[in-house]
Each structure stands twice: as structure tokens, then as C-alpha cells.
Amino acid sequence: SVPFTLKVAYTGCPIGCGEPMLSDIGVMKMGERYNLYVGGKAKGKDAEVGSLLLENLTPEELYKSVEKILEFYSQMGKKRETFHKFFKRIGSEQLLSNL
Secondary structure, rough: OOOOOOOOOEEEOOOOOOOHHHHOOEEEOOOOOOEEEEEEEEOOOOEEEEEEEEEEEHHHHHHHHHHHHHHHHHOOOOOOOOOHHHHHHHHHHHHOOOO
16 A cells, blocks of 8 residues: 555666556566666656666566555555655655665
């Protein structure tokens, strides 16, 4: 259970065809490894490309990281706070320190 509905995207296309950088959590496959983007927002006047949080992850590292991000958001997110706003509030350093 998380404070607000999440949009998650995945693509194997190196130019981001599945729009992973515009989603709350986005995964881009790069060869046999994965890059993880967070905090994107596709709509509104404050639309923004997500931040590259982790790169060159193995599948196991990717799954573990996403699970920890969801757990942290579930625990620390405010009621009805979107992931984009949550990420803006806590920042990448605090998110990374909880992985």
C-alpha cells in the first residue's frame, strides 16, 4: 500500500520508447543491465523528466532497489502525496540512503 497511485514504466529501447523517464518509477534495459529512473511527471505545468537514480543494475539489484523504494514511500509518504512530490521533498540522497 502506497500513499498514491504509482505509474511505472519499462522499456528495452535505449531511446526511452516506453517513457520510463516520465513515470514515477522507470526502468530502462541497457544490454543485460538496467537503469532506474525516479520522480518523473508526464502531465501538468510542472511536468518533469525523472532522475537517474541507479545505473548498470543486475536484475536482482533492480528488484531489491524497487522494493525498498516502494517500502520507503509507503512508510514516509504523506497521505495522497504523489511520488513526484515525495521525491522532490526527500531528494535523491535520502532515497539512496534507504536502499
